[in-house]
Amino acid sequence: MQDLRDNREFVHRVDADDRLCFVNAEWLAFAEENGWHISADKVLGTSIMAHMADVETRHLYRLLMSRARAGVHPVRFEYRCDSPALRRLMEMRIVGQELGQVEFRSRVLRVEPHDAIRMLDVSLPHSRDHCLQICGWCKAVQVQSAWLALEEAVQRLALLADAALPQLSHGICPDCSDRMTQVGGGP
Numbered sequence: 001m002q003d004l005r006d007n008r009e010f011v012h013r014v015d016a017d018d019r020l021c022f023v024n025a026e027w028l029a030f031a032e033e034n035g036w037h038i039s040a041d042k043v044l045g046t047s048i049m050a051h052m053a054d055v056e057t058r059h060l061y062r063l064l065m066s067r068a069r070a071g072v073h074p075v076r077f078e079y080r081c082d083s084p085a086l087r088r089l090m091e092m093r094i095v096g097q098e099l100g101q102v103e104f105r106s107r108v109l110r111v112e113p114h115d116a117i118r119m120l121d122v123s124l125p126h127s128r129d130h131c132l133q134i135c136g137w138c139k140a141v142q143v144q145s146a147w148l149a150l151e152e153a154v155q156r157l158a159l160l161a162d163a164a165l166p167q168l169s170h171g172i173c174p175d176c177s178d179r180m181t182q183v184g185g186g187p
């Protein structure tokens with residue numbers, strides 16, 4: 001049986017102006033495994049905000065970083081970071097450091113294979129006409145007006161027998177929006 005355990009810790013750090021100032025080798029390797037072809041010299045010095053596709057995610061990161069810098073409550077949350085063939089539950093911890101720096105440490109809590117989810121495969125062609133919103137934090141997908149778990153959405157969409165893969169735009173579902181607004185906000 002394939003051993004999917006992953007004990008690596010992925011670390012990146014930003015300076016007081018939210019610019020990436022450190023990434024570890026594991027972080028770079030993980031990025032490569034997920035199909036983002038980046039190198040340390042390309043990302044270091046860039047604003048972390050430039051790497052986030054949507055306004056709500058930027059807003060939440062600002063909130064979480066300000067809580068981490070204040071250092072009052074631990075900032076820790078779980079999120080999903082799937083590849084087409086793997087379902088991964090991850091944990092992120094955000095810790096304030098000296099000189100206004102903030103460190104992000106994430107690790108894999110659980111990983112299991114799932115049937116290849118073609119929709120997540122960025123190397124396949126995706127339709128321009130059909131766009132779905134996917135939650136960047138839990139991978140729920142908005143189908144018509146409902147937010148469905150990724151696996152359920154895939155099943156539902158297969159019933160619609162869409163030939164072309166929908167394009168995915170990243171956002172945040174209402175549950176994660178509530179959950180993330182409370183992270184590190186104290187009791």
Ligand SMILES: [Zn+2]
Nearest residue numbers: 135138173176
């Ligand atoms: Zn969500």
